[in-house]
Amino acid sequence: MKKKSIFNSLLTIPLMGAFLALGFSSCSDDEGRVPDIPTPNIVEIADATPQFSTLVAAVQTAGLIETLSSPGPFTVFAPTNDAFETFLTENNLTADQLLANPNLGTILTYHVVGASVPSSAVGPGSVNTVADLPFFISEAPNGNLWINGNTRIIDTDINASNGIIHVLDNVITPPTQNIAEIAIAATEAETPEFTQLVAALVRAELAGAFTGGFEDNFTVFAPTDAAFEELYTALGVGGVDEIPLETLTNVLLYHVVPARAFSQDLREGAELPTLLEDATLTVNLSALQINESGLVADMLNIHATNGVIHVIDSVLLP
Numbered sequence: 001m002k003k004k005s006i007f008n009s010l011l012t013i014p015l016m017g018a019f020l021a022l023g024f025s026s027c028s029d030d031e032g033r034v035p036d037i038p039t040p041n042i043v044e045i046a047d048a049t050p051q052f053s054t055l056v057a058a059v060q061t062a063g064l065i066e067t068l069s070s071p072g073p074f075t076v077f078a079p080t081n082d083a084f085e086t087f088l089t090e091n092n093l094t095a096d097q098l099l100a101n102p103n104l105g106t107i108l109t110y111h112v113v114g115a116s117v118p119s120s121a122v123g124p125g126s127v128n129t130v131a132d133l134p135f136f137i138s139e140a141p142n143g144n145l146w147i148n149g150n151t152r153i154i155d156t157d158i159n160a161s162n163g164i165i166h167v168l169d170n171v172i173t174p175p176t177q178n179i180a181e182i183a184i185a186a187t188e189a190e191t192p193e194f195t196q197l198v199a200a201l202v203r204a205e206l207a208g209a210f211t212g213g214f215e216d217n218f219t220v221f222a223p224t225d226a227a228f229e230e231l232y233t234a235l236g237v238g239g240v241d242e243i244p245l246e247t248l249t250n251v252l253l254y255h256v257v258p259a260r261a262f263s264q265d266l267r268e269g270a271e272l273p274t275l276l277e278d279a280t281l282t283v284n285l286s287a288l289q290i291n292e293s294g295l296v297a298d299m300l301n302i303h304a305t306n307g308v309i310h311v312i313d314s315v316l317l318p
Contacts, residue, residue, distance in 0.1 A: 149301030
């Protein structure tokens with residue numbers, strides 16, 4: 001038997017009212033006038049749209065039906081069912097595991113802005129959410145808008161009585177670790193990475209500079225361990241401890257841009273300032289390179305609270 005929608009009862013009352021109004025109007029001067037039908041709210045639109053059925057189930061589980069049915073206004077960046085499937089696959093989760101996540105409410109409210117924001121007002125930059133955590137919009141060279149470097153806005157301006165819906169092709173989640181924590185965690189993974197980068201940061205006493213939160217904005221082009229090994233060979237040294245400290249510090253500062261730049265923010269031929277004074281990096285999108293170092297395509301846009309990491313295959317030298 002088809003399960004009755006939890007919103008049927010919400011829709012029944014206004015529909016009955018409409019029929020009664022139509023009946024009485026037959027005796028009035030407005031005979032034959034078609035009654036105004038109220039615009040449905042965000043929840044009603046989502047419930048009536050098959051591609052949002054997973055989102056509706058999540059909103060119901062998180063106890064957010066009443067909130068998103070209130071006057072608002074709200075702007076909801078709404079993942080489709082396919083978007084949820086993509087997210088679950090990427091994170092090796094089942095739908096039941098997602099719905100049981102104690103942070104489900106935060107994940108969902110991270111998709112909601114407490115204002116009515118039409119597509120004409122959506123542009124690059126930080127956007128605060130009802131979860132009181134920001135997400136970051138980037139505009140790709142082709143004009144597409146992305147959130148946090150991994151989610152594209154694929155449809156816009158579905159108008160509701162209490163706000164607007166824009167449609168996403170993935171689920172967005174707020175970062176929970178800073179750049180230093182992400183790098184350290186990678187050194188402890190089953191297949192370790194960034195062991196040499198972390199060792200270099202520690203020796204140069206720079207690790208603490210990358211432990212901040214959303215108030216900081218860095219882009220780190222992070223060389224792989226293999227990239228550092230190639231550098232050691234070229235320099236004829238055995239590791240970071242044999243590189244002069246001033247040289248090592250300058251090399252590390254040259255890998256950091258003082259802005260949160262996702263891959264979609266990069267432009268062909270752009271000169272990026274770095275933390276090394278008067279030293280810039282050159283973007284070569286056609287070759288997917290920063291200077292002569294290749295960007296690792298499947299390791300871009302690693303989002304941290306204080307910025308973003310892009311992995312590169314050789315060490316950048318000033």
